[in-house]
Amino acid sequence: MLIQAPTLFAIAAFFASGVIGNPIKNGVESGNGIVAAREISIATSPDYACRCPNNCDYNDGHSCKFYDGTSDSDPIASGRCHYNKDHELTCMK
Structure with a gap:
């Protein structure tokens, strides 16, 4: 159980960094499935x-x-x- 917590944290941090570092452009899909209005x-x-x-x-x-x-x-x-x-x-x- 002690090894699982750091592993889960590392996986969550990896995916969060992809969302933060992948901007949404022109109201289209950003590569990870998120769609937003054009800024x-x-x-x-x-x-x-x-x-x-x-x-x-x-x-x-x-x-x-x-x-x-x-x-x-x-x-x-x-x-x-x-x-x-x-x-x-x-x-x-």
Whole structure:
């Protein structure tokens, strides 16, 4: 019985780490059977909407969203990622 408790704990920890480390993307199954609603991320600026740390894989033409003001209660602006005059990706309405 003494060996069973640590073994059960190790198995439970292993499965829990899989659930925690496997995020649900776009409201689809995450690999372990869990389905959830899509989480929408809105950037705080047009620059962060197309660049790291949030969207490092975005390229020219990607759709993007950001808060059109200084607060997350401001309206949400939608646009496309394009290179600005400094050759940096930014979200343009």
